[in-house]
Amino acid sequence: MLTRIPKTEIKRGMFVEAVECSEVAFGKRRFFLDSDREMSAILKSPAEFVLINTTLGAVGGNGARLPDRGVASLPLSPAQARAEAAATVARSTRLLKAELIGLVTGDPFDMASIKPVVEEITQADQQTSSFFFEVTRLKHKDETTFQHSLAVSILMGKLGDALDLDVETVELLIVAGLLHDIGKLTIATGILQKQGALTAAERSTIKSHPRRGHQILKSHPAIPEEVLDICLHHHESLDGSGYPSRLAGSQISQLVRISTVCDVFDALTSVRPYKQGWSAGKALGWMFERDRQFDRKLVLRLGAIIDA
């Protein structure tokens, strides 16, 4: 049954059929309202009313029941949800690719241009996020950096949520995930995708990607400091063995630590043409054992999300 309620009466557990506003963020999305982020996004939107489906979710609000509009459609089946997630990942990858290449070639940075990708990630429910992980595990040769960035961004957003970081910080993490490896776009594909052993010079070139990326991003005043920090330092290690600055311990911020854990997790679990990805459990266990490198609390929290 469909019920129209004022947005101020929304609560967790409701199934939202529509948010009555024209913002792209909500589009035609139907979703379970199960996070503070979604609640906040609706409350901040220009919408006054929300259409909820009381057959599929919690009942609430004092809004008038809508006149008979027929039976609401059922939630997507897992197969439909997986197909929708795959389409979203493909669309977001295309958009991200265009934006990152634009930045490298000197276009100005406009947060609004990556907003649709950020919104896809922030609006995803638990099931959709799981399918995002599934789809982005398989990296296509020419899209590896973009799909990795998207996957890391999704993981960082979910981890930020799980840590109860505020909405603005979670959005920063998502943006940082999308941009963190932009420096790789300035490195020859032949080196990035080389399957054999790298020479010392090639390894050094690849390790220069955080500085290259930071150089690109810092020329754009609209890019927040935290995003620059993550771009430059996402390969640092708690024991000081990382690069490029050999930061250690408390010199590495919590947001950077979040990026590191998500970055390595995605790298270990990704399937590439030349390697099988590790299982999530194996990757988490490997990182958990290396608490001199990775923040163990964050690894545990990431595990809780992945298992959820």
Ligand SMILES: [Fe+2]
């Ligand atoms: Fe990187």
